[in-house]
Amino acid sequence: MPNSSAERNEYDVAVIGAGPAGLAAAAAAADTGVSVALVDSGPRPGGQYWRHRTGDDGTHHHDWAEFTRLRARIREVDHLAEHAVWHIEPGFTVHATGRDPVRARRLVLAPGAHDRQLPFPGWTLPGVYTAGGVQALLKGHGVLAGKRIVVAGTGPFLLAVAAGLLDAGAGVAGVFEAGTPAGFARHPLAVAGALGKLGEGAGYLRVVGRRYRTRTMVIAAHGTGELSGVTVAKVDANWQVVPGTERDVACDALAVGYGFTPQLELPLQLGCATRLDADGSLVATADDRQMSTVEGVFLAGEVCGVGGSALAVTEGLIAGRHAAGVSAGSRLLRRRRAQRRFAGALHQAFPLRRGWLDRVGADTVVCRCEEVRHRAVTAAVDDLGATDPRTVKLLARPGMGLCQGRVCGFATACVVADRLGRTLIEADLRGLAARPVAQPVTLGELAG
Amino acid sequence: MTRSDVSDVIVIGAGMVGAMTAYHCAAAGLRVTVLERDAVAGGTTSACEGNILVSDKEPGPELDLALLSIRRWQELADELGADSLEYQAKGGVVVAMSDDTGAGLTAFTASQRAAGIDAQDVSSAQLREREPNLSPDARSGAYYPQDAQVQPMLATARLLRAVRDLGGTVRTGTEVTGFVERGVATSAGIVHAEHVVNAAGTWAGQVSELAGAPVPVLPRKGFILVTEPLPRTIRHKVYTAEYVANVASSDAGLETSVVVEGTKAGTVLIGASRERVGFDRSMSLPVVRKLAAQAIEVFPFLADVALLRSYLGFRPYCPDHLPVLGPDPRVPGLVHACGHEGAGIGLAAGTGHLIAQVLTGKEPDLDLTPFRPHRFEEAPA
Ligand SMILES: Cc1cc2nc3c(=O)[nH]c(=O)nc-3n(C[C@H](O)[C@H](O)[C@H](O)COP(=O)(O)OP(=O)(O)OC[C@H]3O[C@@H](n4cnc5c(N)ncnc54)[C@H](O)[C@@H]3O)c2cc1C
Numbered sequence: 001m002p003n004s005s006a007e008r009n010e011y012d013v014a015v016i017g018a019g020p021a022g023l024a025a026a027a028a029a030a031d032t033g034v035s036v037a038l039v040d041s042g043p044r045p046g047g048q049y050w051r052h053r054t055g056d057d058g059t060h061h062h063d064w065a066e067f068t069r070l071r072a073r074i075r076e077v078d079h080l081a082e083h084a085v086w087h088i089e090p091g092f093t094v095h096a097t098g099r100d101p102v103r104a105r106r107l108v109l110a111p112g113a114h115d116r117q118l119p120f121p122g123w124t125l126p127g128v129y130t131a132g133g134v135q136a137l138l139k140g141h142g143v144l145a146g147k148r149i150v151v152a153g154t155g156p157f158l159l160a161v162a163a164g165l166l167d168a169g170a171g172v173a174g175v176f177e178a179g180t181p182a183g184f185a186r187h188p189l190a191v192a193g194a195l196g197k198l199g200e201g202a203g204y205l206r207v208v209g210r211r212y213r214t215r216t217m218v219i220a221a222h223g224t225g226e227l228s229g230v231t232v233a234k235v236d237a238n239w240q241v242v243p244g245t246e247r248d249v250a251c252d253a254l255a256v257g258y259g260f261t262p263q264l265e266l267p268l269q270l271g272c273a274t275r276l277d278a279d280g281s282l283v284a285t286a287d288d289r290q291m292s293t294v295e296g297v298f299l300a301g302e303v304c305g306v307g308g309s310a311l312a313v314t315e316g317l318i319a320g321r322h323a324a325g326v327s328a329g330s331r332l333l334r335r336r337r338a339q340r341r342f343a344g345a346l347h348q349a350f351p352l353r354r355g356w357l358d359r360v361g362a363d364t365v366v367c368r369c370e371e372v373r374h375r376a377v378t379a380a381v382d383d384l385g386a387t388d389p390r391t392v393k394l395l396a397r398p399g400m401g402l403c404q405g406r407v408c409g410f411a412t413a414c415v416v417a418d419r420l421g422r423t424l425i426e427a428d429l430r431g432l433a434a435r436p437v438a439q440p441v442t443l444g445e446l447a448g
Numbered sequence: 449m450t451r452s453d454v455s456d457v458i459v460i461g462a463g464m465v466g467a468m469t470a471y472h473c474a475a476a477g478l479r480v481t482v483l484e485r486d487a488v489a490g491g492t493t494s495a496c497e498g499n500i501l502v503s504d505k506e507p508g509p510e511l512d513l514a515l516l517s518i519r520r521w522q523e524l525a526d527e528l529g530a531d532s533l534e535y536q537a538k539g540g541v542v543v544a545m546s547d548d549t550g551a552g553l554t555a556f557t558a559s560q561r562a563a564g565i566d567a568q569d570v571s572s573a574q575l576r577e578r579e580p581n582l583s584p585d586a587r588s589g590a591y592y593p594q595d596a597q598v599q600p601m602l603a604t605a606r607l608l609r610a611v612r613d614l615g616g617t618v619r620t621g622t623e624v625t626g627f628v629e630r631g632v633a634t635s636a637g638i639v640h641a642e643h644v645v646n647a648a649g650t651w652a653g654q655v656s657e658l659a660g661a662p663v664p665v666l667p668r669k670g671f672i673l674v675t676e677p678l679p680r681t682i683r684h685k686v687y688t689a690e691y692v693a694n695v696a697s698s699d700a701g702l703e704t705s706v707v708v709e710g711t712k713a714g715t716v717l718i719g720a721s722r723e724r725v726g727f728d729r730s731m732s733l734p735v736v737r738k739l740a741a742q743a744i745e746v747f748p749f750l751a752d753v754a755l756l757r758s759y760l761g762f763r764p765y766c767p768d769h770l771p772v773l774g775p776d777p778r779v780p781g782l783v784h785a786c787g788h789e790g791a792g793i794g795l796a797a798g799t800g801h802l803i804a805q806v807l808t809g810k811e812p813d814l815d816l817t818p819f820r821p822h823r824f825e826e827a828p829a
Contacts, residue, residue: 087731087733089731089733095733269731370713384605384606384608385605385612385618386487387488387620388487390487391487391488391489391494394489394494394601395489395601395602397713400713400715401713402677404756437756437757440754440756441755442752442753442754443673443718443740443744443751443752443753443755444744444750444751444752446736446737446740447740
């Protein structure tokens with residue numbers, strides 16, 4: 001069966017993304033006996049969470065046993081590695097770089113998420129990375145981003161990144177959490193406990209220890225040519241700087257992340273309905289079976305709501321089974337309910353607060369690809385009459401460059417909504433998220 | 449929630465055409481209110497290329513409007529600042545990829561010169577001087593120094609800004625839902641005026657129905673590809689001679705003939721397909737593939753360049769491929785400025801100028817008879 005599927009490039013189910021959600025979906029679907037293709041741009045399965053190098057024995061990874069179990073279950077799956085999906089046609093035809101299109105009767109979209117970034121003075125300096133980028137460098141290449149690294153932003157992921165760095169022998173100059181994880185009691189240990197439940201393992205906090213500071217933000221990065229230090233400050237509950245608490249911390253790398261932005265281009269290409277999630281992200285709407293609003297298109301993992309790897313696996317198992325035409329057992333559904341409740345509580349514990357916007361000065365770059373500064377964004381609203389982020393993009397070019405708004409889209413939408421004196425709405429993010437070409441593809445390859 | 453207002457002119461639609469019309473009216477001293485259901489420049493104006501062309505026009509009424517428009521655009525660039533509109537008189541190059549097409553092109557440029565276009569025949573060597581990266585297969589061509597370009601959304605927004613500075617009103621998020629005695633009903637109440645200009649672009653047909661004076665404006669879908677930013681590799685707007693035939697064609701099927709140009713931001717724009725498939729917003733891979741292949745034929749180096757994004761829009765076209773301009777004798781007070789198909793950016797400047805002349809009781813610089821709104825109801829001659 002798999003062989004003939006491969007020859008014909010035709011499968012019962014195509015799973016896009018080989019992270020926790022996609023692996024689980026592929027495994028669950030394959031278990032039922034249908035033909036499955038698993039398409040991913042990376043060389044090895046695992047995604048961001050289980051990113052590893054060849055020969056990696058899993059020592060520094062969490063839930064590695066789960067990974068190896070899932071990997072064993074996809075033996076009958078055609079893993080089409082190092083092919084980036086750039087477009088999916090209805091019906092479904094999956095176009096990925098470097099190979100013939102793959103046809104499938106059903107799809108499971110599990111493309112994951114990338115770090116959500118917020119601009120601040122100096123954030124475009126070399127040496128400033130995303131938290132996920134620093135982690136990927138370590139997991140995927142065994143490379144430390146610097147000798148003295150500051151980790152900053154908000155959310156439990158910061159602890160995971162910092163613990164991984166310490167584990168690998170890096171110098172961590174501080175871990176600055178803007179929020180107060182109040183939803184999990186005042187004590188940060190509760191956060192670690194929460195992480196344990198999320199499947200990322202407890203003990204991060206023990207490792208990170210006194211370096212962890214809450215209600216503290218990096219408000220500026222400094223350096224000539226490259227990063228040499230950051231200014232951190234205490235912030236209040238609304239992320240306004242408490243005057244007089246600013247201090248400088250020397251570092252040669254900054255890993256910063258304010259949660260995640262799900263990759264919505266594929267669901268949007270297929271016409272899936274979306275909603276604004278509790279963490280402010282645009283996500284695709286999934287029903288109880290993990291099916292989107294488009295018949296035959298299933299969703300798993302961050303694409304339908306950021307919730308961590310354990311939830312992603314559960315959603316993947318449910319999506320994979322339903323995509324194969326078999327329903328998921330009630331045990332899986334119960335597990336998903338509990339994990340979702342937990343993810344929701346985390347979103348509440350680590351909300352974004354408006355105060356970050358006050359740090360974005362007129363001169364601060366909002367879109368780094370096109371070097372669009374804050375003043376150009378606000379001028380599009382004030383002088384040119386833009387009433388939504390898409391119009392701002394068309395007038396002032398934030399999000400028009402190489403990254404197509406993946407980096408700056410969320411922040412641009414926030415700046416615009418704030419300038420218009422209103423809160424962020426779903427349409428703001430949708431207006432920036434549609435990308436008919438999900439990955440750059442050469443014109444030569446396109447022309448065929 | 450009803451609101452009542454009185455102006456001299458209501459302009460329906462804040463696209464390029466509506467903005468130009470509003471600007472010329474406001475500059476002529478009229479009190480103007482622009483009503484737009486969506487956002488500033490949110491319609492087809494945000495889904496096009498911004499070419500201001502004479503090169504693709506055959507002698508006739510559209511060319512007359514294009515020549516008037518190109519003059520007006522130049523004047524506006526002087527008045528408002530070329531940079532603020534990203535206006536650039538960069539010139540156009542048309543290439544013939546075969547000797548046959550070359551012969552056709554030479555005949556075409558001769559007729560254009562007779563009609564007042566600066567159209568210069570160029571040899572294959574001269575072509576390569578203008579565009580060093582052109583395919584070696586390019587046989588001959590023509591150079592059009594009058595062809596220019598603007599950033600259409602920016603130009604629209606700037607003109608509407610100028611309208612506000614001149615005392616006019618621009619209301620976005622306000623949809624016209626019907627016509628009343630001396631005015632229109634909107635989603636935010638009644639607005640009154642002596643004149644109502646229908647500049648609703650591809651939706652002008654629907655608006656004309658609301659007014660009880662239908663004009664047949666229909667959508668003609670088009671895709672545009674945008675590459676990753678590059679150093680300056682393409683200097684003019686470059687298109688193949690086949691493009692001219694396609695623009696004027698009435699074929700319902702798919703037509704692609706490529707127009708390639710570099711932008712200030714370094715990206716290369718590749719347009720555009722033409723299809724009559726209604727308001728179908730779906731991405732069509734075969735169409736996009738064809739555009740890519742044609743672009744590579746003209747500029748082979750593009751094969752290794754990454755496509756960054758694509759977008760699509762709906763040109764507002766009339767069956768005879770001419771816009772609808774001027775007062776509608778069927779409904780006193782109603783004036784049309786719509787149906788500019790694939791040239792609404794270019795033709796907007798002349799359009800706004802002419803409509804303002806009509807509304808201030810002046811003799812328009814061009815005879816509007818070929819553009820009259822009720823022409824579709826007349827018995828064929
Ligand atoms: C792919 C493509 C490439 C193109 N390239 C070029 C080019 O290079 N050069 C060129 O000159 N032209 C080009 N065009 C054509 C050009 O885009 C159009 O002719 C032009 O934008 C039309 O402008 P407009 O103001 O008439 O319409 P629009 O920009 O569509 O504006 C009409 C406005 O009316 C509003 N509206 C509609 N109904 C109502 C209502 N009931 N109440 C309130 N508001 C309403 C709409 O929301 C819209 O904003 C291209 C078009 C396409 C699709």
